[in-house]
Amino acid sequence: MTEWRPGWWARAFRGAGSWVLSIREGRLRVCGIPQEVDADVIDVLGLAVDAGSGQLIVTLVHGTETVLNGLSRRAVREVAAAYHSELDERRHLAALLSKAEEQGETARLWWSRVQEVMNRPRWADQDTIAALEGSRPDVAAWLAADSDPRLSGLPKDKREDQREAVDACRTTDLSAWTVQRNEAFLEWEKNELADFFRTVEKSPLTEEQTRATVCFDNRVRVIAAAGSGKTSTMVARAGYAIQRGIAEPTEILALAFNKKAAGELSDRLVSRLGNDGAGVASSTFHAFGLRIIGEATDRKPSLPDDLTADNGIGRLARIVDVLRDQDQAFRRDWDLFRLVFGRQLPDLGGEADPEKSDRNTGTSGFGTLAGEIVKSQEEVMIANWLFLNGVRYQYERPYAYDVADAHHRQYQPDFYYPDIDVWHEHWALGLDGTPPPHFDGYAESMQWRRHTHVRYGTRLIETTSATIRDGSGFEHLEQELRRHGIQLKEDPYREAAGEPPISDQAMLALTRSFMSHAKGNRLTPDLLAERAGRTLRARLFTRLYGVVLAEWDSQLRAAGQIDFEDMLNLATDHVESGRWMSPYRLVMVDEMQDTSAARAALVRALMKTPGNYLYAVGDDWQSINRFAGSDLSVMTRFDNWFGTASTIWLDRTFRSPQSLCDVAGGFVMKNPNQISKNVRSSAPETDETVCAVSVRERSHYGSVVRQHLTTLDSELTEPATVLLLGRYSRSKDDVISALEARYANLTIEFNTVHASKGKEADYVVVLGLERNGFPSIVEDDALLQLAMAAPDSYPHAEERRLFYVALTRAKRSALLVTRAGRESAFLLELVGDRVVKIRSATGDDITPVVCPKCKKHTMRERKGRYGRFFGCTGYPTCKGTMKLAES
Structure with missing residues (x-):
């Protein structure tokens, strides 16, 4: 019931009158009385019943009282219930209306902000758009109010004022609009600043360089191909930021990998931007880190001079010498690693390139x-361990009994110990006790060999791949040898007539590189030991590292000094804690692919301030400084380090011909962890831009290179430059005669490939494309992955990039020099891809046939029971064969 009136009895005998009370649609009305009531239920202060007379008293908010007689107690209860029900509903609707008004106003303000961002003459950056997206208002209540006939309290003109904003909140695709709007802005800027883009560098900026300049997202990664003009974009970026008022010159910081690069960038900024360029801060990471610490603490830290001189290798050598003299356990571990565990092992069942061959036996x-x-390399470890401990042995000596039959050739166990008449078999078995799946017939062969020893009563020691790798195999071998009567006599200085062990210098370089990565990633020795897992080689190395690190840090503390990694970490801590406030709005980083984890952390700290801009330029294909701590993931997983970023490709090169770009690019892209790009060349094409020459002996390098240069010199009519590149500086000795010769048109320089980064020449000669020389098997040690945040496990990943750098120094052509029968795996890969031919010194085509199975070795003609055929020179590791006709 929504309407009440006094009954006839009350009207007849109690003078109640003929009033009517109604409560509906949120209003309370009383008709039939001198002062009728028509009020919103919210304006009714309350309903009360006089206890004596039973009168209903209606009190309004402004104090007016209306007294109604003649209601029964039941009716009074009904009126009260109806009133409270309508009041609750009215309050609910009022709250909805208020929320609708609030949402409408929030939508209007949001939409106004969106239009402001989209209409201003500046790139709409990611953080601004993300903030708008994150603050997009909820308009559900407004939409409900707009469609609810009960909610007429929101004026129509106000609703229409908010409707556009509400619709925009619901339907606007900010991402798509931003892309479209920024593209339009880019075109507008091209016209508006045409003179700037044409004159900011010596040559007008290309389309992609202009885009890299104008795209002012908060984080921009520029992937620049070799010779694509990346420095031009950094200069243009700084000039554009200043001209458009995005940053003052003193609010721009340019960070470079080394002092030379920082100086060159500074000179370029000044020469192209004048006084504005002089105001830009150009610095190395190390100098910048020292500045932060000095300003944050009023005390600039001290770094040892020898860190700058040789990256601390000399200091490390002195520490190791002292530890070897004073710590017997350390000396034993160091020598054990150097002599036995120095070379990394391939995966169980994996194919490793043979390092030596015997021309007499063909093995x-x-x-x-x-x-x-x-x-196998595991057998090398066993043999070297036996040699270290003075144990006499014979490798693959024929078994004491003639056991050859129709199915087995004469048995030759892996090792024989003549002093105790004991044989030793080393099985290729994993942790589960089984051989690799592709080792066909291996289990049956094991069973036959074991049965042979039982049959003839000969004694056998057994080790497995799994136990040698985790170290328990050496413990077992030692116990067995002692049990059979051999006394081990450890002597790391015993004269060795064979393959030299890994040198102390190589171990020092590996340890220093490992230290750079571990400190940069703030990994303690305990954490590294956990990462090492079961592998004895990794456990042994991390144990050595922990001892060396403790002494390294102790010496620094005693002298009141810090190293580069600690300095960068400390600088980062000062920035993150707010003890040092950055004045920079735009931070530009050159050669981002060579940035270490510690450097990246410092850059990330600088970006914590809202409204800052990061511009990182580099090429992951040219990341070649892992030995100095660089971490490729900083470039390849940029978003993980710094947040969502825009990526711009500078894939047009002005240096190398397209054919050379295709060879080099196809080679480096074999690694799926590299960022894909399609390099396009504007350089003129020449004939056979990449070729190889082979000599019989390394001593012939000088004559063949000199012959090549003499031919070039005779064909040229104008001056040209030549870079002779070696994997190591010692390669210079191989071509000293070519370097000292005089040429009419050639200027010749020798560099290591690392030192050639950033250089170019008309012609390039890459020396030493030999097995185990390039790629180096020492520099690419997998142990470094223990200390890295996101290691690249692709085989020879760093060396592959280094070879790419060597090729792309050339403006016209590159010559690769190799040795017959010792060809580099990299060179054979190019031959197998049919993009490079190998010629003799006399110019004959001697391109070998690459094994179709392993693709890492060449094929050699052999004679078998069914006639002549081609077999892989990697046998027995690879058993690839070809018919003569197929070759």
């Missing part, structure tokens, strides 16, 4: 300290 494999050639 190939791996050299030991004692001088034998064994078939």
